[in-house]
Amino acid sequence: MDDYKKVIDALIQFRNERDWKQFHDSKNLALAISIEASELNELFLWKKESEADNVNIEKLKEELADVLSFSFLLAEKHNLDIFEIVLDKIRKNGEKYPVERAKGTAKKYDEL
Amino acid sequence: MDDYKKVIDALIQFRNERDWKQFHDSKNLALAISIEASELNELFLWKKESEADNVNIEKLKEELADVLSFSFLLAEKHNLDIFEIVLDKIRKNGEKYPVERAKGTAKKYDEL
């Protein structure tokens, strides 16, 4: 069994044992992703640029795992292949951010 | 080559071709995850419970892909195995949310 399948199965088992599927509509899953993403950001709040990679690695692992867990559950709910949707988005972003114009700049595509 | 490796390689190639590594410190990557998570949430804003799974699937794919992309890049920056950290977190959550107390309730662990 591949790694992603193993993780999804573990997430679903965890959810089902607790009878939590009733709470996991897409809107609440998306909200959960956002809340966990903010907890991840809190690890960096007020940090200077020189400390911007300096983080408690155990906390980083936990918060990032929370973001990923709810993201995987939302993908699973809509039968999305997480690898396929990321590869598709990279292709689309390639059109929005052509190398010759986007190189070395952090501007948004509508300002390039 | 496995799927995750293929996706990470594509993300890094995309970033390097545009010389964007200079912008991708951990603090900014975390912020990007949060911003993309909010765009995902916007798809559900003002929706009633009865519409909470009713979403433009193409937009869902794109916004979720953005959340995943920056999450993968942050994991890669810190040499984290995304599957391992999620499995670890499920184990920890099992202790915070024991089945007998957490079953059927959406309460936070400190209110169980």
Added chain:
Amino acid sequence: MDDYKKVIDALIQFRNERDWKQFHDSKNLALAISIEASELNELFLWKKESEADNVNIEKLKEELADVLSFSFLLAEKHNLDIFEIVLDKIRKNGEKYPVERAKGTAKKYDEL
């Protein structure tokens, strides 16, 4: 002295006594607003529509106060009059959401 002036003065005194101005660049203040907004949202996570106004009022007060505090500090940093910018935005939104088209619908302006 009016109420808003009194609050801003209290916020600035609190910040200065702790020598925190050094951390309060606009980017970090904006991040703080977002993190506090997420803590506010956590009060509602997993809630059904029927419970969507049902909230611990003391926690609501605290989280909303945090959002407002950092918003006021960001406004003060850029010499913005919070009342004026909201009234200006209402005017702009009036053009984006004309009554005849926006009435009774939660659609975004670009879908009206």
Added chain:
Amino acid sequence: MDDYKKVIDALIQFRNERDWKQFHDSKNLALAISIEASELNELFLWKKESEADNVNIEKLKEELADVLSFSFLLAEKHNLDIFEIVLDKIRKNGEKYPVERAKGTAKKYDEL
């Protein structure tokens, strides 16, 4: 009539003319605050520390106004006095962050 009252009245009139009160439960208002806070943060994404106050002021005004508007509507819904709750929170934060320990450090209260 004071400034805050004037703004709240304008927000409510805007909402009522469009028959939007039906969408404005507390959970969705909190979500709207969070989404607008993220749009505010997007103005700063990828910015270096040296550019952290450097922002399109018109966009800043608009995004901050959106955060404030939904915050005011949520306060109004629960009959909260925005000035009072901020002053109360400053008092509480004074206990969590005593000057002698918090001065000059960005640590969270539980790490002081």
